[in-house]
Amino acid sequence: MCLAIPGQVLSIDASGTLAREGSVAFAGVTKRISLAFVPDAAIGDFVIVHAGFAIARLDQDEAARTLAMLEAVPPEARA
Amino acid sequence: MRYVDEFRDPDAARRVADAIAATVTRAWTIMEICGGQTHAIVRYGIDRMLPGMLSLVHGPGCPVCVTPPGIIDAACAIASRPEVTLCTFGDMLRVPGHEQSLLAARTGGADVRMVYSPLDAVELARENPEREVVFLAIGFETTAPTSAMAVLQAERKGLANFSLLSSHVLVPPAMRQLLGDPTNRVQGFLAAGHVCAVAGYRDYHAIARQFRIPIVVTGFEPLDILQGILLCVRQLEENRADVENQYRRAVRHDGNRTARAAVGQVFEVQGQAWRGMGRIEDSGLALRSRFARFDAFKRFPEVRVPTERQTPCISGEVLRGVRKPDECPMFGKLCTPEHPLGATMVSSEGACAAYYRYRRAPEAA
Ligand code: SF4
Numbered sequence: 001m002c003l004a005i006p007g008q009v010l011s012i013d014a015s016g017t018l019a020r021e022g023s024v025a026f027a028g029v030t031k032r033i034s035l036a037f038v039p040d041a042a043i044g045d046f047v048i049v050h051a052g053f054a055i056a057r058l059d060q061d062e063a064a065r066t067l068a069m070l071e072a073v074p075p076e077a078r079a
Numbered sequence: 080m081r082y083v084d085e086f087r088d089p090d091a092a093r094r095v096a097d098a099i100a101a102t103v104t105r106a107w108t109i110m111e112i113c114g115g116q117t118h119a120i121v122r123y124g125i126d127r128m129l130p131g132m133l134s135l136v137h138g139p140g141c142p143v144c145v146t147p148p149g150i151i152d153a154a155c156a157i158a159s160r161p162e163v164t165l166c167t168f169g170d171m172l173r174v175p176g177h178e179q180s181l182l183a184a185r186t187g188g189a190d191v192r193m194v195y196s197p198l199d200a201v202e203l204a205r206e207n208p209e210r211e212v213v214f215l216a217i218g219f220e221t222t223a224p225t226s227a228m229a230v231l232q233a234e235r236k237g238l239a240n241f242s243l244l245s246s247h248v249l250v251p252p253a254m255r256q257l258l259g260d261p262t263n264r265v266q267g268f269l270a271a272g273h274v275c276a277v278a279g280y281r282d283y284h285a286i287a288r289q290f291r292i293p294i295v296v297t298g299f300e301p302l303d304i305l306q307g308i309l310l311c312v313r314q315l316e317e318n319r320a321d322v323e324n325q326y327r328r329a330v331r332h333d334g335n336r337t338a339r340a341a342v343g344q345v346f347e348v349q350g351q352a353w354r355g356m357g358r359i360e361d362s363g364l365a366l367r368s369r370f371a372r373f374d375a376f377k378r379f380p381e382v383r384v385p386t387e388r389q390t391p392c393i394s395g396e397v398l399r400g401v402r403k404p405d406e407c408p409m410f411g412k413l414c415t416p417e418h419p420l421g422a423t424m425v426s427s428e429g430a431c432a433a434y435y436r437y438r439r440a441p442e443a444a
Contacts, residue, residue: 034225
């Protein structure tokens, strides 16, 4: 139910606080999604989508940092 | 960056699992709160990659599972009225109430529809002014903003035929309830990333301090979960009880302010019954009086929400992490996804359904 999946904003078609929406591409499908809760999301950004709403904009730098931490895990533990 | 495959790399997973094994020196019990994480853990066999001293127990974070049967009864009663179209998420249709499920009510002639978004229900109301459209709204902090937006849109469109049957629940009060229970075994939490994407994790500092328990906000991909576990066991081994954020790409400390503002505008906090867990103070959301005309409880005042009756289903214990699904005598015998006795066997995020799907073959102990 809290299932939420990443998708990429392809277009932003309507604006206004309540009505902001656009199309978001997921693996294979494109859906109309409310962007009302991600006022800062721009075309090309990835967002997390739940029940027809983008609930968070994904931060690429933070994602890269998390992957780098995973990459660095942890030489001392393997010794 | 596609935000999926990068976080499923099996070599990295092995490495993090090794690091966990190298860190753990004694027995620890960690609970993943969210059913989505439970599903991923069982599906990818993450629990089987971990050292034997570390146990993962599954938490109450499945909104479908914790919706009390009395709400299903109320929804069925409302749906049975000839003028009503009742909408809800697909997962809810097969959840048993005391008498029947919404799917059975539909077979019996009720107009019950599955929607993907609460806005679809608003749209149905706009297209069908002669119908009373009721949306059975369930879900955690993640979902509450979508219900709030449905009410705000209905108000803006001046719809007189849309209402919300709200059974939303909030996570932190349930964490406190679990930790306050004398039988509690949980020593660390993986907090639910998507709940925190909306709500933030400000509320968790006080819980970590009061109960001296590490809390790691964690994502849903296998590498997220493994990293969340690693951060959590490091804290346990170092005798720390901090709040950490593993899921930084999606979660900010204050969550999503726009979404939170919508929830605060439409809802107020109230006590709420959880299936199998009883009533938890301040753990639910009711429509504010300004939105009373969109409140299905007010629109259909004759409809009652009966209190939960005893059944042989032990999902209350499963949801509190006290027992695992395969310890239930009904599991896979009298209770299957086709004939579920409890909600945890229905929802794709329910622990019983995850075990049924991925763990049914009996394994040598
Ligand atoms: S297996 Fe079925 S009866 Fe047993 S706890 Fe799970 S849902 Fe309830």
